[in-house]
Amino acid sequence: MAEWFVEKLNMAQHIKTQISIKEKLYEEKSPYQHIAIYETTGFGKMLTLDDVIMCTEKDEFGYHEMIAHVPLFAHNNPENVLVIGGGDGGTVREVVKHSAVKHVDMCEIDERVVEVAKKYLPTMSNQLSNPKVSLHFQDGFQWVKDHKNQYDVIIVDSSDPVGPAEVLFKEEFIRCCYESLKENGILVNQAEHMLMFTDIIKEMLDYGRKYFPIQYYYNTLVPTYPGGFIGFTFFSKKFTPFENLAQRIEQEKIDNWNLQYYTKEMHKASFTLPKAIQKELKTPVISL
Ligand code: SPM
Numbered sequence: 001m002a003e004w005f006v007e008k009l010n011m012a013q014h015i016k017t018q019i020s021i022k023e024k025l026y027e028e029k030s031p032y033q034h035i036a037i038y039e040t041t042g043f044g045k046m047l048t049l050d051d052v053i054m055c056t057e058k059d060e061f062g063y064h065e066m067i068a069h070v071p072l073f074a075h076n077n078p079e080n081v082l083v084i085g086g087g088d089g090g091t092v093r094e095v096v097k098h099s100a101v102k103h104v105d106m107c108e109i110d111e112r113v114v115e116v117a118k119k120y121l122p123t124m125s126n127q128l129s130n131p132k133v134s135l136h137f138q139d140g141f142q143w144v145k146d147h148k149n150q151y152d153v154i155i156v157d158s159s160d161p162v163g164p165a166e167v168l169f170k171e172e173f174i175r176c177c178y179e180s181l182k183e184n185g186i187l188v189n190q191a192e193h194m195l196m197f198t199d200i201i202k203e204m205l206d207y208g209r210k211y212f213p214i215q216y217y218y219n220t221l222v223p224t225y226p227g228g229f230i231g232f233t234f235f236s237k238k239f240t241p242f243e244n245l246a247q248r249i250e251q252e253k254i255d256n257w258n259l260q261y262y263t264k265e266m267h268k269a270s271f272t273l274p275k276a277i278q279k280e281l282k283t284p285v286i287s288l
Pocket of ligand 1: 052088091157192
């Protein structure tokens with residue numbers, strides 16, 4: 001009989017996620033949260049934080065490729081990048097592929113997540129010691145308050161809007177990210193499932209509208225998250241998600257990047273939303 005890991009986070013949305021596991025490989029209680037690694041029967045190793053699925057080896061690419069490459073190909077010259085959260089290393093692994101990126105600060109509050117990922121999830125964490133990367137184990141909100149006008153792209157690879165990460169979905173944080181970006185900067189935030197959390201996304205887009213002239217929401221596929229999808233808000237001071245795409249793709253030679261999800265076609269298509277959601281979020285309709 002297989003054992004099942006059950007994620008109960010979205011019970012209020014009438015959904016439980018279950019994933020079949022072979023064994024629990026590791027667990028600890030860090031100063032911030034419960035960290036666990038499981039060997040699943042079909043999705044490779046899996047990281048959970050406070051019993052919520054963060055990533056599995058089999059389907060993490062859809063999340064990490066899209067949270068990283070969409071803003072980095074939308075910007076014309078993304079030299080300085082900040083990743084907030086992202087302790088497993090998957091986002092940084094994608095960010096450092098860009099030759100345009102000269103430096104990455106990763107600000108993760110929980111050093112233990114990074115240490116556990118280095119030991120159990122080497123395919124995600126293998127670029128955390130890349131010379132372009134500086135790791136900072138501190139609060140991301142404080143980091144953006146202390147670093148004004150510094151970044152071309154900020155990527156918020158957070159957990160869900162409950163507990164400590166809740167502030168990362170609020171106006172004050174979005175405003176501080178705006179101030180931490182340079183004049184052409186782009187901010188992308190993990191922003192939930194479009195159908196189950198439309199209200200949270202609407203709220204984030206409304207906050208973003210107060211500061212950024214350009215706002216979108218885009219989607220990716222992650223079968224082990226409730227509902228199978230997750231999306232991101234895209235806020236930009238100057239560039240649409242598309243205007244630099246052809247030139248930047250040409251510059252980066254992505255055929256050697258071993259990508260499994262991201263293509264320029266997927267970049268464009270991910271902004272196309274179901275009719276009712278698009279109407280509700282009031283984001284621009286994309287002509288493909
Ligand atoms: N680097 C991977 C970290 C993952 N960050 C997002 C985690 C979200 C997980 N929950 C999705 C459920 C939606 N309510």
